[in-house]
Amino acid sequence: MKEKLSIVKIGGNIIEDEASLSAFLKLFSNLEGKKILVHGGGKRATHIASKLGVESKMINGRRITDAETLEVITMVYGGLVNKNVVAKLQALNTNAIGLTGADINSIKSDKRPVKDIDFGFVGDVKEVAHNSIDKLIQADFTPVFCAITHDGNGQLLNTNADTITSQVAVGMSKLYETSIYYCFELNGVLRDINDKNSVVKHIDSKLYNELLEQGIIADGMLPKLENCFDALRHGVNNINMGNTSMLTQANDNFTTITL
Secondary structure: OOOEEEEEEEOHHHHHOHHHHHHHHHHHHHOOOEEEEEEOOHHHHHHHHHHOOOOOEEEOOEEEEOHHHHHHHHHHHHHHHHHHHHHHHHHOOOOEEEEOOOHHHOEEEEEOOOOOOOOEOEEEEEEEOHHHHHHHHHOOOEEEEOOEEEOOOOOEEEOOHHHHHHHHHHHHOOOOEEEEEEEOOOOOOEOOOOOOOOEOOEEOHHHHHHHHHOOOOOOOHHHHHHHHHHHHHOOOOEEEEEOHHHHOOOOOOOEEEOO
16 A cells, blocks of 8 residues: 655745745645645746846746746746745744755756747656655655756756646656645636636546536646646546645545546
């Protein structure tokens, strides 16, 4: 029987709000068992870039990462946001260690090839060093990954935090029974986007296809769910989506996704 491991991802809106971040980190600290945290920080990066006179270019909601933008992202994700989160976790007696994918060679990526759009220094994950990450976990450290990986040749790469979360979970599933928690503003996957209480509590492959046909899963939720089922097919046990209160025993109003 494999030991359980929780991989939790928080979005930029939680990071941007000091009260929300503090409340979330308390819940994360109280989460029992072994765990990993993954965070983004895009909103903060955009704000800091603006202060520095660096224009943020977005196409279809995705950031174009030129050399100047990569410098800002490295400072913000790997420095300001990551170390702030780690310091707050230490205050809650969670012995966290902040990481990029370059640290302990934990997450290698390929630079995204240029097709219709040149996204610049953006990485697609190709390899997760699960044994190296496990050494930290076995030493009772809690890894906190920011949304930066590397190519193994000295180049850092901006990498989608959702993808890092799913790929780390797939890698760690070789050693653990892994569960993913995607924390965001909504209560879960909703049948009606205008009704925050219309949560679909459990989605499997059959219901997923039905929801696709009905157009309930569409737009930004579509790549998220595709990513989820890919992770489940590659060893992840279950995936949960909802607001941060799903980390407590008291809340069962969120979406769990299984094959």
